[in-house]
Amino acid sequence: MDQEVHFCQKFTNMNYHWVKVEGSFLPAPLNESNEVDHFLVEPKSDHELGNCLRVQDFSRDFGYEIQTNDAEVDENSFRQNRGLQLGKLSSESKSQGSSRSDTDAFEISELSATMVMEAEFNNTPVERSLTHELFSGLRTRGGCATPFEGNICNTILDNNNIHKFNTNENYLENEKISDEKGDIVASKLASCSRERRLRKPTRRYIEEFADSKSENNKGRRKPPTKDKYLKVTSTEESNHIRQVQMLTPKDELHCGTSVPVQSRSQRRHPEKHVPVSGFLSEDEPSATECKNVYSSAKICKKYDRRKHQKMWTLTEVMRLVDGIAEYGTGRWTRIKRHLFASSPHRTPIDLRDKWRNLLKASCVNIQNSKGTECKQPHASRPLPKSLLQRVYELANIYPYPKERSPKSVREATPPMYLIESNSLSFNWGRKKYE
DNA sequence: TTTAGGG
DNA sequence: CCCTAAA
Structure with missing residues (x-):
């Protein structure tokens, strides 16, 4: 009995339109029948599995199966309905008589198969997948019962599909099979089902697969290397990360493949929350905050630091x-290790970039002090003169970039603020800024 | 792996 | 801040 139930489920999974039908098949309104087209076309994709099961076998097999299944429903009424449908079929399609020979049934069955093939040809994969999903919903509600019952059936059938449907019914009526073939049929259908899954991945699956594939290769010529600072180091941390992810707005964590991919151009121009006045507070970002934001970056490659830029505080610059x-x-790594160990969001690259910016800033100040017209890109965040002085002097001592001849830096005219404070003696160690 | 350089 | 090449 269990086997029967299982088989029944297989049957309902694969062939939705060869089932008991109550009531008459009346054409449904156009808008509804459109949807139904896909319903009826969908199952016949099974016919394409020519290697697995032929149309004739298919119908015959289900003739057996339907009989076993009918025990659950009402076999008598089912047969009566089928007889009724046969009559309808004769009048609606080709005006054939209600009593037919087996040969006729075969012809019609093949004819229906051909029609089904044509219909499927016009049916897009998306529609098919939708159909499949909808049918899954019906199945879950009705269990083994057929999805085409009562109103559902009436609303989803149109003229064309009635023909196909009835043809198959007719075939079932004429082709009967012995019960001992059930096991063979079941195994056949099982393998068929498996093969179908192998052969016909859904369009959604294909798209998702392609998406994830393209995402992996996107924007990288070489295989993505794991950033040292984006590495999950401990399970404790990863647990923490998971919590962070749950708390993080979805649009900022494009981790899933189904989430629209943010284009590179978009990523490169994020909204910067620039403070209105000067540096951020001197207070260092709390360690937990940094850990939250950047540990999430460790687990999600699409995490965009640009969206969570941490402004350099004066403390950090110093x-x-x-x-x-x-x-x-x-020696950015060393500096990072010794002085920014408590700032996980500052990578050695960040330190270097910041230093480059500091050099630029100092140069800007030099030009300004010389009276050269120069734009001040960071007017909103003026650096303390003392800091710029030190940057300038450090630039002379440790020229950057290394390759470039330090002459250009050394020969540059010292900025006015440096000249004015020439009497100052610099302490090159750690010193306090005024 | 780290650093430099360009974007 | 990101990406890539080179050391």
């Missing part, structure tokens, strides 16, 4: 300058 004074330029 610390960076101190580090350069101590270790020199080009």
